[in-house]
Amino acid sequence: MARILKKEQWSETIFSMLIDAKDVAKASKAGQFIILIPREHGERVPLTIADSNPDEGWVQIVFQVVGKSTLELSRMNEGDELYSFVGPLGMPSEVEKFDGKVVMIGGGIGIAPVHPIAKTLKEMGNHVISIIGARTADLLIMEDKMKDASTELIIATDDGSKGKKGFVNLVLEELLATEADNVSKIWAIGPPIMMKACVESAKKFNKPIIVSLNPIMVDGTGMCGACRVTVGGETKFACIDGPEFDGALVDFDELMARQKYYADQEKKALELYKAKEGIA
Amino acid sequence: MAERLKASEKFKRDRVPMREQDPKERVKNFNEVPYGYSLEEAIAEAQRCLQCDPAACVEGCPADVRIPQFIDKILDEDIEGAFKEIKLTNALPAVCGRVCPQEEQCEGACVMNKKGKPIAIGRLERFVADWARDNGIVDEQIDEGTKKNKRVAIVGSGPAGLACAADLANLGYDVTIFEALHKPGGVLIYGIPEFRLPKSIVQYEVEQIKKLGVKIYTDYVIGYIKTVDELVEEYDAVFLANGAGAPSFLGIPGENLNGVYSASEFLTRSNLMRAFDFPEYDTPIKVGKRVVVIGGGNVAMDAVRTAKRLGAEEAIIVYRRSRAEMPARAEEIEHAEAEGIKFELLTNPIRVVGDENGNVKGLECVRMELGEPDESGRRRPVPIEGSNFIMDVDNVIIAIGQNANPIVARTATGVETNKWGYFVADEETGKTTHPKVWAGGDIVTGAATVILAVGAGKKAAKSIHETLSKES
Numbered sequence: 001m002a003r004i005l006k007k008e009q010w011s012e013t014i015f016s017m018l019i020d021a022k023d024v025a026k027a028s029k030a031g032q033f034i035i036l037i038p039r040e041h042g043e044r045v046p047l048t049i050a051d052s053n054p055d056e057g058w059v060q061i062v063f064q065v066v067g068k069s070t071l072e073l074s075r076m077n078e079g080d081e082l083y084s085f086v087g088p089l090g091m092p093s094e095v096e097k098f099d100g101k102v103v104m105i106g107g108g109i110g111i112a113p114v115h116p117i118a119k120t121l122k123e124m125g126n127h128v129i130s131i132i133g134a135r136t137a138d139l140l141i142m143e144d145k146m147k148d149a150s151t152e153l154i155i156a157t158d159d160g161s162k163g164k165k166g167f168v169n170l171v172l173e174e175l176l177a178t179e180a181d182n183v184s185k186i187w188a189i190g191p192p193i194m195m196k197a198c199v200e201s202a203k204k205f206n207k208p209i210i211v212s213l214n215p216i217m218v219d220g221t222g223m224c225g226a227c228r229v230t231v232g233g234e235t236k237f238a239c240i241d242g243p244e245f246d247g248a249l250v251d252f253d254e255l256m257a258r259q260k261y262y263a264d265q266e267k268k269a270l271e272l273y274k275a276k277e278g279i280a
Numbered sequence: 281m282a283e284r285l286k287a288s289e290k291f292k293r294d295r296v297p298m299r300e301q302d303p304k305e306r307v308k309n310f311n312e313v314p315y316g317y318s319l320e321e322a323i324a325e326a327q328r329c330l331q332c333d334p335a336a337c338v339e340g341c342p343a344d345v346r347i348p349q350f351i352d353k354i355l356d357e358d359i360e361g362a363f364k365e366i367k368l369t370n371a372l373p374a375v376c377g378r379v380c381p382q383e384e385q386c387e388g389a390c391v392m393n394k395k396g397k398p399i400a401i402g403r404l405e406r407f408v409a410d411w412a413r414d415n416g417i418v419d420e421q422i423d424e425g426t427k428k429n430k431r432v433a434i435v436g437s438g439p440a441g442l443a444c445a446a447d448l449a450n451l452g453y454d455v456t457i458f459e460a461l462h463k464p465g466g467v468l469i470y471g472i473p474e475f476r477l478p479k480s481i482v483q484y485e486v487e488q489i490k491k492l493g494v495k496i497y498t499d500y501v502i503g504y505i506k507t508v509d510e511l512v513e514e515y516d517a518v519f520l521a522n523g524a525g526a527p528s529f530l531g532i533p534g535e536n537l538n539g540v541y542s543a544s545e546f547l548t549r550s551n552l553m554r555a556f557d558f559p560e561y562d563t564p565i566k567v568g569k570r571v572v573v574i575g576g577g578n579v580a581m582d583a584v585r586t587a588k589r590l591g592a593e594e595a596i597i598v599y600r601r602s603r604a605e606m607p608a609r610a611e612e613i614e615h616a617e618a619e620g621i622k623f624e625l626l627t628n629p630i631r632v633v634g635d636e637n638g639n640v641k642g643l644e645c646v647r648m649e650l651g652e653p654d655e656s657g658r659r660r661p662v663p664i665e666g667s668n669f670i671m672d673v674d675n676v677i678i679a680i681g682q683n684a685n686p687i688v689a690r691t692a693t694g695v696e697t698n699k700w701g702y703f704v705a706d707e708e709t710g711k712t713t714h715p716k717v718w719a720g721g722d723i724v725t726g727a728a729t730v731i732l733a734v735g736a737g738k739k740a741a742k743s744i745h746e747t748l749s750k751e752s
Binding site: 268 | 460470498499500505525526527542548553554558561562685687
């Protein structure tokens with residue numbers, strides 16, 4: 001099952017893998033995610049699908065090393081089998097042919113999940129304006145793929161080392177200042193703080209914006225409720241009701257607080273793993 | 281060969297108690313609480329059986345276990361024979377011997393209740409199953425000649441799915457189970473704690489079912505990777521046994537604070553993901569000094585006893601009715617009490633109190649008193665005005681039941697669900713409104729017991745067999 005077909009390192013901490021998972025590739029739609037366990041004794045790691053190819057039978061995942069599990073995953077190699085790989089999970093993106101243009105915003109590692117949605121929207125005949133951003137040029141991923149998936153591509157970096165200088169939400173505001181009337185819908189995926197800022201920017205122009213949430217999950221099938229988020233004052237399960245929600249209704253502060261609950265254990269697990277494996 | 285006692289002597293004998301881990305010790309580990317009978321103890325208990333014919337105990341068993349026959353084999357000291365008697369109808373004896381509410385089933389029906397205590401049928405079943413496992417007794421393989429050219433798909437590898445799969449495999453069907461999680465067993469793996477049902481035992485019984493030729497695809501979520509409609513196309517029959525699956529919350533303020541768990545999440549982390557062994561296993565779990573579990577059922581008892589073992593200095597049940605109304609098995613409540621679990625009865629939570637970082641620091645409750653009986657026949661608890669108080673707590677675990685998980689049902693065209701989202705299925709056959717689809721277990725009844733799910737799986741297997749036999 002789930003063998004790593006191809007592994008690429010895109011920056012110091014960002015990796016891409018193509019996973020051999022024919023049935024998942026066949027069934028997956030833009031906006032859905034998978035959960036994997038790198039090795040036995042591991043935890044369940046949810047990752048949004050970056051791309052898939054039903055003919056060749058692979059699913060692409062893109063991840064950033066942030067803790068023990070992603071570090072362990074990054075050290076696995078082509079040919080290795082993942083202990084567990086399940087998907088697709090979650091509701092697909094609600095894509096259609098919109099009257100106006102669509103703006104797709106991807107921040108950092110969030111560019112990966114934006115890609116299949118942009119690609120699908122473009123295939124449906126939409127005019128897709130993508131804004132992709134990273135802290136610095138070296139961390140910018142999937143530029144070529146996003147170019148293919150977009151009608152127009154705008155690049156931004158926090159330090160100005162590539163494209164426009166500044167945060168993606170400010171680039172969005174700049175765009176909406178002239179284009180707002182022509183824009184039907186916006187998607188923003190990235191760190192919660194970035195999505196929150198993009199939602200504020202979209203609100204200024206009264207534009208609908210969809211965000212994809214990444215709370216802590218366990219089973220990912222609606223069974224445990226770990227991923228509950230408050231949307232429009234109601235509790236929703238990101239795994240089966242989402243992961244995409246109307247950004248204007250999301251309680252981002254609660255999401256960010258909940259993401260930190262296991263910070264101590266995550267740190268401990270990472271330190272122990274590094275010590276055991278002799279990683280500096 | 282053990283001595284057969286006269287009836288008068290049987291009545292004089294007391295039920296043989298089961299030895300168990302000292303409560304002071306067991307709250308520090310996840311090892312199983314009872315040790316199980318020795319051969320001598322099993323024989324002594326078996327000697328009490330009246331060997332009724334017809335046997336009331338069998339009537340009380342949803343798995344139709346041939347109880348007098350297997351007990352008689354114990355007296356012959358033919359434990360392998362006893363095992364084969366049980367296995368004729370029950371594929372999960374080591375599981376059922378541990379987690380069935382026997383007092384409501386076989387033992388509740390036992391004639392000995394009139395004179396004293398019932399025969400410890402569950403303990404005997406467990407003894408036989410454990411003996412067979414320890415002695416490497418292999419199930420009889422299916423005769424190639426009985427193999428049928430019919431394929432059955434089962435959604436979910438919990439007790440209903442496994443029981444159905446085993447019966448159909450024994451009848452010669454080609455059976456495939458689709459399991460959403462990475463390990464088979466359903467609630468037996470993710471829900472019931474190690475100290476009540478060791479996971480190695482579940483794995484063993486699942487392996488035996490696989491040896492019958494049953495294929496189990498894990499990491500395969502029907503509803504996403506494949507629809508029920510597709511299964512209906514590809515298979516001759518489909519049995520939906522995906523479990524209730526979605527935790528209920530109270531709908532009170534503060535439920536999304538850090539430190540509030542559903543019992544499903546808490547138990548899944550500890551049981552399936554083995555967070556109790558963090559950092560040996562990567563999944564974390566957080567248990568503070570004072571943990572409250574809300575609810576009075578078996579799942580609440582499992583959660584509160586798990587919390588205690590994970591280091592809670594105080595682990596407390598908060599339940600809005602009185603002890604008499606608690607739905608948990610008496611044995612589970614007694615085990616919890618022996619382990620120092622506290623009970624705040626006639627107490628209803630109304631708000632989870634958080635600190636400035638979004639972590640739980642308290643639970644506001646109100647005291648209740650019992651009023652008139654409600655539709656369930658239990659006296660309705662009503663709040664006592666002005667009795668509000670705040671308990672200092674670090675974790676709140678909500679164990680108040682489950683809702684129907686929609687992901688399977690929404691891809692099952694023509695399979696009717698009721699207003700709560702559960703499949704509508706005939707109680708005797710498991711037949712749904714779709715001619716090729718059967719359903720059983722918690723996804724039909726709402727959260728119930730392992731043995732009722734086993735019973736539903738068996739009934740569906742019988743009905744599927746009858747239906748498919750007519751077709752050929």
